[in-house]
Amino acid sequence: MSKQSSKKVALITGASSGIGEATAKHLGREMHVVLGARRTERLARLATEINAEGGSASVFPLDVTSEASMNDFVRFAAEKYGRVDVLINNAGVMPLSKLEARKVDEWNQMIDVNIRGVLHGIAAALPLMQEQRSGQIINMASIGAYTVSPTAAVYCATKFAVAAITEGLRQEVGADIRVTLMSPGVVESELAESISDPVGREEMRSFRQISIKPEAIARAIAFAIEQPADVDVSEIVVRPTASPY
Secondary structure, three states: OOOOOOOOEEEEEOOOOHHHHHHHHHHOOOOEEEEEEOOHHHHHHHHHHHHHOOOEEEEEEOOOOOHHHHHHHHHHHHHHHOOOOEEEEOOOOOOOOOHHHOOHHHHHHHHHHHHHHHHHHHHHHHHHHHHHOOEEEEEEOOHHHOOOOOOOHHHHHHHHHHHHHHHHHHHHHOOOEEEEEEEEOOEOOOHHHHOOOHHHHHHHHHHOOOOEOHHHHHHHHHHHHHOOOOOOOOEEEEOOOOOOO
């Protein structure tokens, strides 16, 4: 692939399913997308589909909880395409439970993926974007970044943290780099499958009676990317029209 291509280069973490997969398909029509996740077989199938339809996709095995893995992910994209225009920190987990259930391992998993994963992405991509004097970092939060509900205390805490990190980054990076917080409402995804606590699982089943397709978030991400360089869409909330949350 020519490094002189005029197409933007977008990196997507958690690209093997849900919002990440939908975003890869949507952006891959017009951009070079680099797909990162642990489930590489799924990534390979997705990349094959995108490329077969005339798009451009590459795959890299990624563990966002590892700083070294994230550094390698960004380096791979930069070496293959010559630049990195967009990093979408999408990877996330949501094993809901009440605090009294004391599922400490699940709390730590959410902290590692949802917070440290975002920080690792910023740390890996920011120096390159500063050198380029251009770039955009899109961090995936949630409506859980604005309010808290039972069984979701730790999950919401991680998303509150993502919102704070994103706003701090936006204030710090100046005029060259755009920073966007994307906050989906209830979206069809595999996140609920990680809920081991029966109370949390039942609450999410009720919560998801109204949901939207992940493609809706992909379109919102594309909207933020497509704006002129001097326009920073700094925050977007996308929720089902019928949702009271």
